[in-house]
Amino acid sequence: MPVIVQEWGTGEVLMLAYTDEEAWEKTLQTGEAHFYSRSRGTIWHKGGTSGHVQRIREIRLDCDQDAILFMVDLVGGAACHKGYRSCFFTRLRDGKPEVFAETVFDPKEVYSK
């Protein structure tokens, strides 16, 4: 089941991830976003490595019960493993992708610790 993550305070859309029953339960129990990694086939505590956890403020469900919206406080100011605040740091301009955001941390430094 896809999960949209939106920052509570700013409304910025941060990322799209996926949940399963276990990730869902862990999110509810801990109050911090957990996801299911489709590529690794495992549960993943967002921010577990980087410290950039996502504290749940509100959870919303869509009309068809096939999408979820996590509204979160973003600890550390970044949701993207590439160092950006949001994973959506690229926009289309005249049909071409253009990076418009700036990194807030250096992934090499954070993930090599």
Add this chain to the structure above:
Amino acid sequence: MPVIVQEWGTGEVLMLAYTDEEAWEKTLQTGEAHFYSRSRGTIWHKGGTSGHVQRIREIRLDCDQDAILFMVDLVGGAACHKGYRSCFFTRLRDGKPEVFAETVFDPKEVYSK
């Protein structure tokens, strides 16, 4: 490919839908959101029946190139076929789903025309 639709002016997350190559091209050509319906297996012009089209203001791509964000102006003030502004009109309260939004149109009236 999943598409998050967010209202340009308010930042409200409106819906999650899907695109394919044809829906993507039609969206770029017309400047109005088109989606791929996984259940019907067809392309779908959002608002084609209700008049509640979504005019594209900006398109963003995520870091893994596997999710898209449409930032739109919402003609008619509603994105949800159930008559709500956003498809995310239900929130969890103490673990239970609760509708917190109000409808802005009557689906029976709009879709029977």
